[in-house]
Amino acid sequence: MKYRYSLLIIFLVILADQWSKIYVKTHFYYGEEVLVVGNWFRLHFIENNGMAFGMKFSQGDMGKLLLTSFRLIAVGFGFYMLKQLVKKQYSRGAIICGSLILAGAMGNLIDSMFYGLIFTESSFHIARFVPWGQGYGRLLHGQVVDMLYFPMLEFKLPDGLPFLGGKTISFFDPVFNIADAAISTGVITLLVFQKKMIHAKDQIEKGAEQGPVETPSQNV
Numbered sequence: 001m002k003y004r005y006s007l008l009i010i011f012l013v014i015l016a017d018q019w020s021k022i023y024v025k026t027h028f029y030y031g032e033e034v035l036v037v038g039n040w041f042r043l044h045f046i047e048n049n050g051m052a053f054g055m056k057f058s059q060g061d062m063g064k065l066l067l068t069s070f071r072l073i074a075v076g077f078g079f080y081m082l083k084q085l086v087k088k089q090y091s092r093g094a095i096i097c098g099s100l101i102l103a104g105a106m107g108n109l110i111d112s113m114f115y116g117l118i119f120t121e122s123s124f125h126i127a128r129f130v131p132w133g134q135g136y137g138r139l140l141h142g143q144v145v146d147m148l149y150f151p152m153l154e155f156k157l158p159d160g161l162p163f164l165g166g167k168t169i170s171f172f173d174p175v176f177n178i179a180d181a182a183i184s185t186g187v188i189t190l191l192v193f194q195k196k197m198i199h200a201k202d203q204i205e206k207g208a209e210q211g212p213v214e215t216p217s218q219n220v
Contacts (some may be wrong), residue, residue: 003086006099013103017178018110019147025115026129030122033149040152044175047122047143066139069114075109078102093189094197100186107179108144115142146175 028034028045035042049064082098118138119127137143154170190197 001086001095003083006082006086006095009096010103010106012111013100013182017104017107018177019183020147021111024147025119025122025127025145025178027126028122028147029124040150042149042151044149045122046175047145048146049143051084055150064112066143068109068142071105071109071112072220075084075102075105079104091197093193096198097186097190100182104179104181104183104186107177108181111144112142113140115145117193144177146177146180148177148181149175165210 009020024043026172029041030045030047033042034045049067078098079102082095082102085095085098117133117135117136117139118129118144119135120130121127121136128181135142149171153167155163157166157169159166
């Protein structure tokens with residue numbers, strides 16, 4: 001698979017991710033929710049300072065700065081690794097998964113780096129674009145926009161159950177974005193199909209040259 005095709009995948013994922021984030025941020029109040037398909041697929045606008053699916057890295061400005069800096073380093077290293085996968089002619093599936101993971105990391109990095117500089121804060125007022133540097137935050141301190149919400153299953157636990165009795169459980173509860181989905185798709189696919197995907201062309205050719213391994217026959 002050629003490197004330019006992996007770059008095309010990255011570009012398309014980032015385009016879809018950023019379009020959805022900018023649309024929601026400039027059309028939704030913070031916390032606003034719209035039903036898309038029944039009750040199980042909703043657009044629910046929230047923002048977070050943390051990692052994928054709203055998980056937290058650390059509290060405060062220093063934690064946010066460290067996380068964004070780590071993302072920036074990871075994206076730079078990701079491009080190097082992707083280039084190596086293409087150069088060594090790894091399987092198409094491995095390169096596509098690597099492209100999805102890198103695109104997702106870049107999508108959330110854009111939020112973290114620049115959104116604080118170009119948007120007003122989302123609260124009771126819908127956010128709007130502002131001149132560079134007049135937004136709600138500083139460089140590397142933007143909040144990541146999430147909006148995809150799939151509470152497909154919701155049920156209440158029996159009242160008599162110890163500790164958890166009476167609580168309502170929903171699945172799938174986290175709110176996420178297209179970048180998170182791209183990262184998860186790439187990682188899960190690699191984990192499930194790693195034996196088929198993670199191999200270079202020279203490893204395949206070497207195995208083919210060696211031929212099948214013969215097992216010594218046993219005399220009965």
